[in-house]
Amino acid sequence: MTKSLSTTAIRGLLARTIQKSKPKSSSPDIPGSQNANITDTRYQIIKRILYETPKPELPKMTEQDLERHETIDRAWKLFLRNQQEERENELAAKYRMLNEANIELEKLGPRLFNSAQMGNKIMMFPRQMKIPTETPPLNGWNYDYKPPPSDPTKDSKPLPPDSTRDSP
Amino acid sequence: MLSRSKLFLYNRYQFLSAVPRIFNKTFLHTYQKSSPPANLPDSYLFYPGRTSMLRMEEFYHSTLSTDLMILSYKDPESERKFIEKRQKEHLPIKKSVLTRDTNPFAINRPSPKSRGNKKRLPVPPKQCHKTIPKLLKIDVHCMIKEAIHSKQHLLSGIMALQCITSERPTVVYSKTGVAQWKLRKDMPIGCKVSISGPPMYTFLDKLVEIVLPRMKEWHGIPITSGDQNGNIAMGFPASALSLFPDIEGNYDMFPLMTGFDVIFNTTAYTDYEGRMLLSGFQIPFTPRKKMGRKGRTNRN
Numbered sequence: 001m002t003k004s005l006s007t008t009a010i011r012g013l014l015a016r017t018i019q020k021s022k023p024k025s026s027s028p029d030i031p032g033s034q035n036a037n038i039t040d041t042r043y044q045i046i047k048r049i050l051y052e053t054p055k056p057e058l059p060k061m062t063e064q065d066l067e068r069h070e071t072i073d074r075a076w077k078l079f080l081r082n083q084q085e086e087r088e089n090e091l092a093a094k095y096r097m098l099n100e101a102n103i104e105l106e107k108l109g110p111r112l113f114n115s116a117q118m119g120n121k122i123m124m125f126p127r128q129m130k131i132p133t134e135t136p137p138l139n140g141w142n143y144d145y146k147p148p149p150s151d152p153t154k155d156s157k158p159l160p161p162d163s164t165r166d167s168p
Numbered sequence: 169m170l171s172r173s174k175l176f177l178y179n180r181y182q183f184l185s186a187v188p189r190i191f192n193k194t195f196l197h198t199y200q201k202s203s204p205p206a207n208l209p210d211s212y213l214f215y216p217g218r219t220s221m222l223r224m225e226e227f228y229h230s231t232l233s234t235d236l237m238i239l240s241y242k243d244p245e246s247e248r249k250f251i252e253k254r255q256k257e258h259l260p261i262k263k264s265v266l267t268r269d270t271n272p273f274a275i276n277r278p279s280p281k282s283r284g285n286k287k288r289l290p291v292p293p294k295q296c297h298k299t300i301p302k303l304l305k306i307d308v309h310c311m312i313k314e315a316i317h318s319k320q321h322l323l324s325g326i327m328a329l330q331c332i333t334s335e336r337p338t339v340v341y342s343k344t345g346v347a348q349w350k351l352r353k354d355m356p357i358g359c360k361v362s363i364s365g366p367p368m369y370t371f372l373d374k375l376v377e378i379v380l381p382r383m384k385e386w387h388g389i390p391i392t393s394g395d396q397n398g399n400i401a402m403g404f405p406a407s408a409l410s411l412f413p414d415i416e417g418n419y420d421m422f423p424l425m426t427g428f429d430v431i432f433n434t435t436a437y438t439d440y441e442g443r444m445l446l447s448g449f450q451i452p453f454t455p456r457k458k459m460g461r462k463g464r465t466n467r468n
Contacts, residue, residue, distance in 0.1 A: 095297040124447035
């Protein structure tokens with residue numbers, strides 16, 4: 001009984017439903033009846049999309065296809081594994097150096113050692129830090145940027161629209 | 169005597185192929201099916217692979233992890249104190265319970281309640297390059313009040329969460345009933361979805377770059393947010409849902425705009441480290457203790 005729905009069919013259905021369900025300018029007979037009408041049809045459509053779309057046809061793989069797929073899969077996993085191991089080794093070496101330096105510092109004396117430790121300092125990454133992107137920003141470099149007066153103890157204002165980030 | 173398997177099956181219908189054969193020596197029962205391996209499209213575990221570069225993940229591996237390692241490094245003395253604090257066993261309410269070790273009748277009794285309802289938090293391992301705080305998963309949860317009188321309103325929430333996170337959410341059922349709100353037990357009242365890996369990083373990217381900068385009257389996550397174990401949570405109003413690009417494009421299709429909450433699950437053992445990690449992903453924190461007018465720290 002359920003018709004099979006393709007993505008184009010779904011889009012068409014939804015567009016027609018939205019058009020039909022928009023309230024007309026003429027006065028309604030029963031207040032709120034049009035609201036009920038709007039939700040009913042959309043929910044039916046959403047239900048069909050979520051639970052009644054047919055399963056996509058899976059590619060039928062021949063033995064050679066399967067072999068190719070397995071090889072590519074294993075190669076990708078191997079690549080990821082090598083990448084992971086490289087990162088781990090680097091981090092392990094850095095940690096070892098950090099630890100040894102700290103131990104050496106402790107032997108030198110208490111004053112330098114204590115000032116070097118984190119203690120109760122509150123450390124967070126600065127909000128101006130930019131996470132690298134593939135392409136440069138649309139608005140270019142903001143030469144007139146002025147950092148806001150940093151006083152974290154005072155009552156914070158709502159965050160302003162970021163001038164450092166490119167507008168959409 | 170039948171030997172019982174020590175493996176705890178969270179879901180009876182868990183497919184056996186998801187667990188290595190070494191750890192699962194149960195016999196194949198009728199309700200457990202062996203499914204195709206996860207690298208084939210037939211399996212429900214199959215993930216076709218990341219479709220784009222994951223900016224946040226690459227940033228974490230290249231920059232954040234090293235910085236976090238240095239920032240979260242503790243000298244041996246303070247590390248020892250922290251582990252001891254977590255390992256501390258709190259005094260029980262009844263003093264008679266203290267004789268548990270010598271009393272043979274006390275074996276297998278439930279653990280005694282501590283004075284002041286003090287909880288024992290997880291004990292962290294000794295610090296090394298593997299204990300750097302990392303973002304494990306994000307849970308997005310949506311409670312839909314309108315589902316009490318009309319169950320179909322859940323569909324809007326499910327569709328919205330699926331659009332945002334690209335994973336199908338599960339329905340949440342109420343655990344207790346509240347007569348005042350006409351809520352009964354085991355009633356479908358919300359939906360939740362748990363994302364990790366590539367979907368998580370794309371969701372985080374959308375959140376940080378598009379949604380958070382455009383939110384109105386939002387000061388940042390309160391600095392006191394956290395479950396004492398490194399997991400930070402935040403809530404969004406319904407207006408935030410319309411800011412997501414996946415929903416903005418099809419705004420008319422959603423009959424009901426709901427608020428939702430986002431829980432960042434990290435491997436950090438303290439809130440402080442969890443906040444440090446999230447600030448690295450450019451999530452702003454505010455010294456306010458609560459959201460809204462009541463959270464203001466300085467009056468006038």
